[in-house]
Amino acid sequence: MLLLYTMKSRKFARRMKYVTMSDVSELLKWMTPDMISFGGGIPDPITFPDEADFNEMLTFLKGVKDKAFQYGKTEGLDELRVSLSKFSQKHSIVTDPENIIITTGSQQVLDLTAKIFINKNDFVAVELPTYMVALQVFNMFKPKYIGIPLDFEGMRTDILEEKLRKLYSDGVSLKLLYTMPTSQNPAGISMSIERRKHLLELASKYDFIILEDDPYGYITFEGDEPIRLKSMDKEGRVIYTSTFSKILGPGLRIGWIIAEENIIKQYVRIKQITDICTSPLTQYIAYYTLENGIVDKKIPIIKRFYREKRDAMLNALEKYMSNSATWSKPIGGLFIFVWLNNNIDTRAILPDVIKKYKVAYLPGDSFYVIDVRNTMRLNFSYPSINQIEEGIKRLSMAIMSYSAQEQVVN
């Protein structure tokens, strides 16, 4: 397109300054075939329906063609909401279908939540580190952040309590707390049951809302799934969200929210003007897989498959990096978070690491609302077991080399 005129940046709204391209997209541009990437967050295709199941799904679609191509209710297909209420019950959340709204992936839940709740200068509490894209979405409405550190038992609710006391004594209140209590992205950490209880007590005492983001809660690798905040919620303060992206396929773009009716109503209002409804066609696919046990059948397969990859990465880290770093031991999810012993700026060295060592990761700094530079997020769901071993070896060599340089500099 030949253009005589170029849009001046002053034409864009101020909020666009806070919206940066995701690191993941940037990383993809540097990909070469010999590079091993731990940077993405995409599921392995093994999680998608197999051919036989997919064929049956398509046969089912033929019977609902005219409903699949028409507008659907903003709340989502009734059939899918009923299926999800049954699915939830098997996973500890008792809910009526009316308390569920279907969304266009769980990313949309962040967008809708920001629109519904966040006024400028409202206080929003997040984990340190937290899901970076949640921060970008919230930033559009300019909240103030309270960062709560994590340790290996999850959010330090004692520190949250301290900060809440301070906040309330200053006459301000917390609007929203955003947490991923199970297999957190990026840290891969799960909150202990005691901390979960404490968090709900604090929510009640200090009257705030909790957004429980649970994309990985159904693919935990050991023992029972941790009890969900929503299933402990007696006051309707918890807005629960999850997604089909990690248990069936992100290409469907189907997530869901479970919340009290009063809150669901707000989500319906705002979703209606955001994208009218989520595709009934992909909703029918999600419905079919739930009703026909395809998701239930897939979950143990996904768990086993990812557990092997997680173990491979934990073993490789132990073998190659135990002198230079500590890392999370995720009970589920797709990620391990690494804290380097030395004060290396992982963002600054990344282009060089990619070029010289042919390995990529996601710098941890974008997951923080404070300045932390010596961390990285490693994805184990997409690379093969061999790539995991080889990639961690390369990474350890890179880190050793920069550690040596840093010691010289200091």
Added chain:
Amino acid sequence: MLLLYTMKSRKFARRMKYVTMSDVSELLKWMTPDMISFGGGIPDPITFPDEADFNEMLTFLKGVKDKAFQYGKTEGLDELRVSLSKFSQKHSIVTDPENIIITTGSQQVLDLTAKIFINKNDFVAVELPTYMVALQVFNMFKPKYIGIPLDFEGMRTDILEEKLRKLYSDGVSLKLLYTMPTSQNPAGISMSIERRKHLLELASKYDFIILEDDPYGYITFEGDEPIRLKSMDKEGRVIYTSTFSKILGPGLRIGWIIAEENIIKQYVRIKQITDICTSPLTQYIAYYTLENGIVDKKIPIIKRFYREKRDAMLNALEKYMSNSATWSKPIGGLFIFVWLNNNIDTRAILPDVIKKYKVAYLPGDSFYVIDVRNTMRLNFSYPSINQIEEGIKRLSMAIMSYSAQEQVVN
């Protein structure tokens, strides 16, 4: 769900006050089988692919399963963007695939556009009347509106010019002009070629952006499609958007934008945090239908079918309401807009009209940024020809009865 606590409305963001449930949803609640509704805006299922085509589509999907279930690029599938650039060329817009982004319906385009461009108190120009949901989306970011009246040749660009002169002499500028130049929703009016030229001259002179919303441009009933603003745009000021909702099926939730690279880049940034990507699965369906001539084959069928319904409604209006109203003569789209001769408040009487006369319409007031009460939008795409005749008869009886009352009152 038993709840001890109910969310207080003070917890919601202030912007939620401006987001009202669409009239359409409210109307649906009152529907009884004997009622004739002109209220909705949903396409007739005849526009959806027939069974044979759908079966072939599903066979095609089998070959792309693992890509259909995976995350896709935020910009959209490359294949679909190439198909759309070819489709656009046949419809007067010459564009590279790189100037296209796929969106989750064209409703999402309004959301993304508001996020990208509108700061609080920015001036946005809209038609009187305009698409009410666009207003709701823009309202989230609190712009100031300039309303430009329509006549039967579309937007009164002479009045726009006057208002621009006044605005600029006050030292402020127009950020964005939102228009649906062809078969406008709700008014069913199309802008004349002279007005289109004048609008672009004004955009250049006064340096503003035009969002050209074109959901109905491909299903015009007579002669050639009116020339698109985008195809007359030499300066990259026009952001063009359309959708598969009216030429294939809204259930796919696929729309697209054509704009200059600099602007597309902003849409990609903001879409990435809004819903990551549009479903690759439904994108593959859209791609398949374009590549295999299904859309091209459908368009004349849809045109013929809707033209008959439009004619039925125009004839019924002529027969029953020529003494009580005037109305638009749409060259395409799904709607006729009615201006009543008497000053009847169409919103106030609606519940009564539905109950007593068993006919529904959409009150026109929500389409205006000024106070206009005696208008209504009538949909002709969904009701049958018989329902159209009978419904307009009922409507005329209702209007006659209220006109008589009004004359008594005045």
